[in-house]
Amino acid sequence: MRKDKNFFLVWMLCLFLLIPVAVGGAEKFPTKPIEIVVPFAAGGSTDVLARLVAKYAPKYFDKPLVIINKPGGGGVTGTEGVVRSKADGYSLYLGYGSGHDLVTPHFQKLPYETFIDLIPVCRLSVHSIVMIIRADAPYKTLKEFVDWGKKREQVTASVSTKAGSVDITFQALGKATGLKIVTVPFRGGAEAVTAIVGGQTDSGGNHPSEIISHIKAKRLLPIAVALDQRDPAIPDVPTFKELGYNVVTVGSVKGVAAPKGTPPEVIGYLAERFKKVCEDPEFIKSMKDIGQPVMYLGPADFGKYMKEGFEQYGKLIKEFNIKLE
Amino acid sequence: MGRFKHPGPGFLPFGLAIVLVILSLILIFSKWKKRGASTPFWPHRTWLRPLLGVTILIFFALVVERVGFLITTFIFLMIWMGVIERVRWLTIISISIGTTAALYLIFALFLDVPLPLGFLKW
Amino acid sequence: MNELLGMFHGLVNGFGIAFSLTNLTFALIGALLGTIVGILPGLGPAATISLLLPLSFKIGSPVTSIIMMAGIFYGAMYGGSTTSILVNIPGEAASVVTCIDGYQMALKGRAGPALGIAAIGSFIAGTIGVIGLTFVAPPLAEFALKFGPPEYFALTLLGLLMATLLGGSSIVKGLIMVVLGLLLGSVGLDPISGAIRFTWGFFMLQEGVDFVTLAMGMFGIGEILINLEKELSTELVTRKITHLWPTLKDWAESKWAILRGSFIGFFIGILPGGGAVISSLVSYAVEKKVSKHPEEFGKGAIQGVAGPESANNAAASTSFIPLLTLGIPGNAAIAMIFAALLIQGVQPGPFLITEHPDVFWGVVASMYIGNVMLLILNLPLVGMWVQLLRVPYAILAPIIVLFCCIGVYSIRNTVFDIWVMGIFGVIGYLFRKVDMEPGPLILAFVLGPILERSLRQALLISAGSPFIFFSRPISGAMMGFLTLFIFIQIVRAVRGKWIRAR
Numbered sequence: 001m002r003k004d005k006n007f008f009l010v011w012m013l014c015l016f017l018l019i020p021v022a023v024g025g026a027e028k029f030p031t032k033p034i035e036i037v038v039p040f041a042a043g044g045s046t047d048v049l050a051r052l053v054a055k056y057a058p059k060y061f062d063k064p065l066v067i068i069n070k071p072g073g074g075g076v077t078g079t080e081g082v083v084r085s086k087a088d089g090y091s092l093y094l095g096y097g098s099g100h101d102l103v104t105p106h107f108q109k110l111p112y113e114t115f116i117d118l119i120p121v122c123r124l125s126v127h128s129i130v131m132i133i134r135a136d137a138p139y140k141t142l143k144e145f146v147d148w149g150k151k152r153e154q155v156t157a158s159v160s161t162k163a164g165s166v167d168i169t170f171q172a173l174g175k176a177t178g179l180k181i182v183t184v185p186f187r188g189g190a191e192a193v194t195a196i197v198g199g200q201t202d203s204g205g206n207h208p209s210e211i212i213s214h215i216k217a218k219r220l221l222p223i224a225v226a227l228d229q230r231d232p233a234i235p236d237v238p239t240f241k242e243l244g245y246n247v248v249t250v251g252s253v254k255g256v257a258a259p260k261g262t263p264p265e266v267i268g269y270l271a272e273r274f275k276k277v278c279e280d281p282e283f284i285k286s287m288k289d290i291g292q293p294v295m296y297l298g299p300a301d302f303g304k305y306m307k308e309g310f311e312q313y314g315k316l317i318k319e320f321n322i323k324l325e
Numbered sequence: 326m327g328r329f330k331h332p333g334p335g336f337l338p339f340g341l342a343i344v345l346v347i348l349s350l351i352l353i354f355s356k357w358k359k360r361g362a363s364t365p366f367w368p369h370r371t372w373l374r375p376l377l378g379v380t381i382l383i384f385f386a387l388v389v390e391r392v393g394f395l396i397t398t399f400i401f402l403m404i405w406m407g408v409i410e411r412v413r414w415l416t417i418i419s420i421s422i423g424t425t426a427a428l429y430l431i432f433a434l435f436l437d438v439p440l441p442l443g444f445l446k447w
Numbered sequence: 448m449n450e451l452l453g454m455f456h457g458l459v460n461g462f463g464i465a466f467s468l469t470n471l472t473f474a475l476i477g478a479l480l481g482t483i484v485g486i487l488p489g490l491g492p493a494a495t496i497s498l499l500l501p502l503s504f505k506i507g508s509p510v511t512s513i514i515m516m517a518g519i520f521y522g523a524m525y526g527g528s529t530t531s532i533l534v535n536i537p538g539e540a541a542s543v544v545t546c547i548d549g550y551q552m553a554l555k556g557r558a559g560p561a562l563g564i565a566a567i568g569s570f571i572a573g574t575i576g577v578i579g580l581t582f583v584a585p586p587l588a589e590f591a592l593k594f595g596p597p598e599y600f601a602l603t604l605l606g607l608l609m610a611t612l613l614g615g616s617s618i619v620k621g622l623i624m625v626v627l628g629l630l631l632g633s634v635g636l637d638p639i640s641g642a643i644r645f646t647w648g649f650f651m652l653q654e655g656v657d658f659v660t661l662a663m664g665m666f667g668i669g670e671i672l673i674n675l676e677k678e679l680s681t682e683l684v685t686r687k688i689t690h691l692w693p694t695l696k697d698w699a700e701s702k703w704a705i706l707r708g709s710f711i712g713f714f715i716g717i718l719p720g721g722g723a724v725i726s727s728l729v730s731y732a733v734e735k736k737v738s739k740h741p742e743e744f745g746k747g748a749i750q751g752v753a754g755p756e757s758a759n760n761a762a763a764s765t766s767f768i769p770l771l772t773l774g775i776p777g778n779a780a781i782a783m784i785f786a787a788l789l790i791q792g793v794q795p796g797p798f799l800i801t802e803h804p805d806v807f808w809g810v811v812a813s814m815y816i817g818n819v820m821l822l823i824l825n826l827p828l829v830g831m832w833v834q835l836l837r838v839p840y841a842i843l844a845p846i847i848v849l850f851c852c853i854g855v856y857s858i859r860n861t862v863f864d865i866w867v868m869g870i871f872g873v874i875g876y877l878f879r880k881v882d883m884e885p886g887p888l889i890l891a892f893v894l895g896p897i898l899e900r901s902l903r904q905a906l907l908i909s910a911g912s913p914f915i916f917f918s919r920p921i922s923g924a925m926m927g928f929l930t931l932f933i934f935i936q937i938v939r940a941v942r943g944k945w946i947r948a949r
Contacts, residue, residue, distance in 0.1 A: 042497040043782030200595035213796035334642035374675040405845035
């Protein structure tokens with residue numbers, strides 16, 4: 001009889017010991033820091049956005065966000081790394097919606113399917129494409145620029161990457177206005193801004209965050225933005241549509257994506273916490289100061305937005321017959 | 326390749342290749358004129374030690390990811406000092422251990438550089 | 448006059464800020480870290496700064512974080528020359544030129560003076576750089592803006608020309624190395640057209656060959672392989688260390704080189720991208736030209752170390768100018784500092800000096816202090832480094848090889864890079880056997896892409912007309928100088944042959 005009792009006690013003890021194991025096995029996400037991959041060089045506008053988010057994240061995320069830069073291949077290398085990583089939510093891609101996601105697939109095949117191998121988590125911001133000129137140029141509006149440009153053999157525009165979102169937009173503009181616009185590629189936004197500030201080209205295409213300090217310093221003048229509606233970061237700048245040219249894009253979208261197969265609860269957690277960061281007043285203010293509007297969209301809406309943006313670029317390319325030379 | 330006014334991606338390499346050929350010919354020609362007694366490239370089998378060095382390097386590259394950094398480095402040092410040079414046994418062992426440890430400390434721990442660990446998880 | 452007083456006032460304030468205990472500590476940490484990073488292969492100042500970014504948030508104050516980061520940047524410049532002199536491995540592109548005479552000095556037992564004069568020269572140059580930064584930053588920045596693709600083309604061409612002169616004995620051999628370097632530089636993705644060149648299907652080569660891999664291979668492994676040929680490794684380096692410090696004679700010989708180098712580096716360093724490399728090249732060429740004993744260059748002339756080292760340090764100081772006055776980062780490390788400032792709510796740019804004078808002047812002041820700190824740090828270390836050289840080569844060689852392997856591996860965590868380094872090592876070894884210097888090759892490798900890019904950008908802007916290089920004042924002047932220079936060289940060479948033939 002006693003033997004049975006002891007046996008029973010041992011059993012109960014084991015069961016008690018098993019409880020923490022069971023609970024441990026079903027531990028809540030996240031249990032360790034989350035890696036955020038930025039497939040661009042450190043210091044660029046996407047990188048700054050990521051680090052700003054990471055700065056405010058500890059207030060809302062249970063574990064810290066770690067930023068990793070994996071530049072290369074125009075953004076494809078780093079993105080591919082995330083695509084091939086484990087779909088457990090600890091490896092995310094920030095920058096979903098950039099040129100290599102929305103524009104490049106129209107021209108060449110990538111080593112992964114942008115809309116199948118990646119799941120949208122949320123949108124954080126939109127970097128629109130703004131056309132800028134030097135403040136002391138002989139033209140002050142788009143119309144004046146077009147008039148001025150028609151009299152010349154060609155006009156130049158500094159852009160950040162060949163066949164990137166900005167390049168394509170300017171080629172479309174060229175066809176829409178009838179001007180011969182020659183896009184001059186530079187290594188990234190910073191070099192492109194330096195070129196237009198120095199007057200090396202007649203115009204330039206950049207994102208608001210890259211030029212906001214120069215606009216404030218009255219060196220550069222934004223004359224049009226390629227969006228459907230005005231960009232909240234630069235509300236006084238008219239859209240190309242308003243000015244009569246049907247050059248509309250979603251710009252360069254900055255969102256977060258996870259590899260295919262990531263569990264929906266994890267996506268839900270991430271989206272909710274990112275939303276909280278986007279609602280933090282200090283975060284909003286910091287973003288505004290650097291010229292990046294906070295534009296949050298949840299997973300489902302963001303997914304739709306991405307598909308629409310992709311098709312919009314496709315339409316633009318077809319309508320203006322843009323080719324990669 | 327692009328026309329001259331609009332150089333394409335192939336322009337520079339092609340032009341450089343032509344220049345290279347011309348320069349090489351000039352060099353060969355000028356050496357040819359001066360040719361006297363030719364000195365051997367590798368007197369007294371001096372190619373042996375460099376070859377050994379390269380071989381150990383190849384070994385390192387092949388093995389390091391599978392077996393792990395610590396072991397590979399240790400073996401590397403041992404072979405180099407033992408085979409290529411002729412160092413005393415005690416020195417070899419102590420330096421091998423010491424250096425492997427030091428490198429690990431500096432790179433893996435202090436600088437946080439991910440090093441291949443192979444099947445040893447430490 | 449008022450402006451000058453204002454600047455002086457700001458500077459005094461800045462010193463007040465810089466002398467706080469926190470800021471001094473972080474300046475020291477930065478300098479220390481930077482020196483270590485500069486010596487170790489693989490990790491560069493840009494990568495280090497990006498690793499420390501989260502830490503900078505915890506620090507809280509933007510002034511303190513940028514002081515630390517500037518310290519890292521500087522320290523790396525100092526540290527990079529150490530490996531160049533001791534083991535003929537350049538820490539970064541700007542230190543390649545130091546390898547030439549620096550290593551020769553080390554082989555002759557004069558590593559101490561070489562390191563010493565490099566440290567002193569860097570200190571003087573850095574100080575001159577910061578003084579310049581204080582007083583002429585804004586107009587200089589405006590000048591830098593005028594440099595567009597045609598100017599960069601002309602400048603890089605000038606640099607490449609200087610690089611061929613480094614080729615030691617034969618100009619033809621130097622030219623061949625330059626051409627090879629240019630070809631190597633074109634491996635990878637071409638930014639202007641998007642085409643991928645010379646990768647033979649290796650995905651890993653898409654970004655091109657990395658500088659560190661090439662440098663470690665050609666300089667590091669190549670040197671060790673050729674040294675292996677000598678049976679008794681100890682006969683390699685003159686064990687007799689003659690002096691630990693630069694002598695008064697050394698100082699007398701170098702002081703003008705240091706001054707000239709500082710000014711060269713000061714002006715060329717402002718230009719975003721490649722400023723430090725080109726300035727070290729120009730300084731070397733200038734020193735060789737004005738020297739009374741040009742034949743010593745390449746065999747351990749101390750001016751060959753003093754000049755370029757000063758140049759690249761002055762360039763390091765002035766590379767901050769575009770960042771602080773215009774908000775334009777000049778290279779990867781500065782871009783990181785730029786990002787760090789942005790995140791902390793400070794906009795680098797024309798308004799920095801008015802909106803955040805504490806940041807601006809605090810940083811400038813801490814640069815003065817940083818230079819002093821680095822000098823104090825590095826001079827005692829010279830003794831330590833020289834002792835390191837006394838380790839028998841049999842033991843030192845494999846350790847150096849390991850350092851190279853790990854350094855190269857740490858760039859992309861792939862063994863592929865070790866293979867590439869090994870191949871370059873063998874190539875470097877064979878080059879040395881036929882008396883071809885790898886220096887011009889690696890310099891062409893660095894400058895080549897800039898040259899090509901600028902050429903194509905310039906032609907896009909000018910709609911295909913090559914006139915643009917001559918019609919613009921700055922590039923026209925440089926091209927003119929270049930043409931004259933080449934002409935004189937040819938005349939000299941022809942005349943020399945003519946005289947010898949008689």
